[in-house]
Amino acid sequence: MATNGQLNRKLRMALVGGGQGAFIGRVHVTAAVLDNRATLVAGALSSDPAKAKASASDYDIPADRAYGSYTELIENELALPADKRIDFLSIATPNHTHFPIAKAALAAGFNVICDKPMTFDLKEAEELHRLVKSSGAVFALTHNYTGYPLVRQARRMALSGELGEIQAVRSNYMQGWLRSRIESGGQKQAAWRTDPAKSGAAGCFGDIATHAYNLARYMTGLIPAEVSCHLKIFEPGRQLDDYGHAVIRFDNGALGTVTASQISHGRENDLFIEIDGTKGALAWRQEEPNAMTFRRNGQPHAIYTRDPNASYMNDAGKSACRLPSGHPEAFFEAFANVYRFAYDDIAKRASGEKLAFTTDTIYPNVADGVDGMNFIQQCVASSRENGKWLSLKHAAARR
Numbered sequence: 072m073a074t075n076g077q078l079n080r081k082l083r084m085a086l087v088g089g090g091q092g093a094f095i096g097r098v099h100v101t102a103a104v105l106d107n108r109a110t111l112v113a114g115a116l117s118s119d120p121a122k123a124k125a126s127a128s129d130y131d132i133p134a135d136r137a138y139g140s141y142t143e144l145i146e147n148e149l150a151l152p153a154d155k156r157i158d159f160l161s162i163a164t165p166n167h168t169h170f171p172i173a174k175a176a177l178a179a180g181f182n183v184i185c186d187k188p189m190t191f192d193l194k195e196a197e198e199l200h201r202l203v204k205s206s207g208a209v210f211a212l213t214h215n216y217t218g219y220p221l222v223r224q225a226r227r228m229a230l231s232g233e234l235g236e237i238q239a240v241r242s243n244y245m246q247g248w249l250r251s252r253i254e255s256g257g258q259k260q261a262a263w264r265t266d267p268a269k270s271g272a273a274g275c276f277g278d279i280a281t282h283a284y285n286l287a288r289y290m291t292g293l294i295p296a297e298v299s300c301h302l303k304i305f306e307p308g309r310q311l312d313d314y315g316h317a318v319i320r321f322d323n324g325a326l327g328t329v330t331a332s333q334i335s336h337g338r339e340n341d342l343f344i345e346i347d348g349t350k351g352a353l354a355w356r357q358e359e360p361n362a363m364t365f366r367r368n369g370q371p372h373a374i375y376t377r378d379p380n381a382s383y384m385n386d387a388g389k390s391a392c393r394l395p396s397g398h399p400e401a402f403f404e405a406f407a408n409v410y411r412f413a414y415d416d417i418a419k420r421a422s423g424e425k426l427a428f429t430t431d432t433i434y435p436n437v438a439d440g441v442d443g444m445n446f447i448q449q450c451v452a453s454s455r456e457n458g459k460w461l462s463l464k465h466a467a468a469r470r
Contacts, residue, residue, distance in 0.1 A: 087162050167268065169191070185440070217435055224388030243343055243344070272448065273447045315330070315331055377400060
């Protein structure tokens with residue numbers, strides 16, 4: 072049985088993707104098991120059946136549960152007794168495969184944790200929203216930056232009114248790894264991200280601007296109204312954008328900007344956000360995640376450090392901390408927080424509790440996925456019309 076989201080056993084996990092040469096699959100598994108609440112028992116680790124099975128030993132997946140495809144995985148797991156089969160399936164594959172895998176998993180009754188962006192296009196995202204709503208399953212989206220303690224601290228500060236009315240948001244994600252066309256040399260991560268058939272309608276904006284946009288939405292709670300966007304391909308011969316800038320009008324009159332680059336020399340994973348309210352302003356940088364600046368006119372600038380014992384930390388910030396202050400807590404732990412809080416709902420469902428469909432969760436969910444895909448679609452459409460203002464309203468997005 073489950074008590075406060077806890078089972079008297081570990082949750083059983085399957086991984087799709089993450090085979091030899093992949094990056095994000097290993098991150099998913101590390102995050103999934105960090106709190107000792109789940110164990111990886113099965114996988115379909117590559118679209119190449121031979122590679123999928125050869126990769127299984129890297130994760131200590133037993134040979135009889137190392138599958139050659141996600142369809143084989145789902146079929147065989149369903150045939151197992153209920154006390155042996157998986158509880159949830161994690162999707163760590165290129166964008167164009169997310170929807171069919173998630174759809175099949177939900178149809179089989181399995182919970183899903185999916186990498187972002189959620190689907191290949193908005194139509195798939197809308198369909199997935201309907202499927203999650205009708206299935207009763209838990210669906211979490213790994214917008215992992217929402218898991219940082221100080222991001223959750225800031226979210227609570229903004230939503231509680233501590234910053235006053237939010238009037239401006241600047242959210243940026245800067246990289247430089249695609250300054251040259253490394254995709255033409257067969258670099259795996261670059262190849263699929265710059266391929267419209269696998270990445271979708273956007274390149275840089277689909278890959279990392281969605282993180283910046285999601286972070287702005289998550290931390291402020293602001294509801295977007297319209298967007299004007301300019302996307303650019305600076306590297307000759309590339310098929311998808313490698314730089315872009317979007318301006319967002321929010322319902323309350325606030326203005327936001329999202330800038331993303333994958334061609335800025337020396338930038339690694341420089342995601343940073345600034346939030347201006349009438350009572351105070353916040354600034355946070357992902358590459359220095361254990362400190363956040365809080366500014367108020369006429370008062371000394373305050374540096375909030377990630378300290379679960381500090382009086383200035385609110386419950387949302389404290390609950391995302393694992394380590395005492397002064398010990399760096401970062402990417403894996405933040406990623407694990409998405410899993411950790413989704414596990415509470417998965418455990419409840421595993422104990423027989425029927426969960427009401429909601430998009431009001433501390434972890435990113437299917438509504439955030441729809442919101443992200445709507446953002447991508449409208450940014451691409453706006454850019455094609457020279458920055459025309461287009462609506463960002465969508466009935467299925469998080470409110």
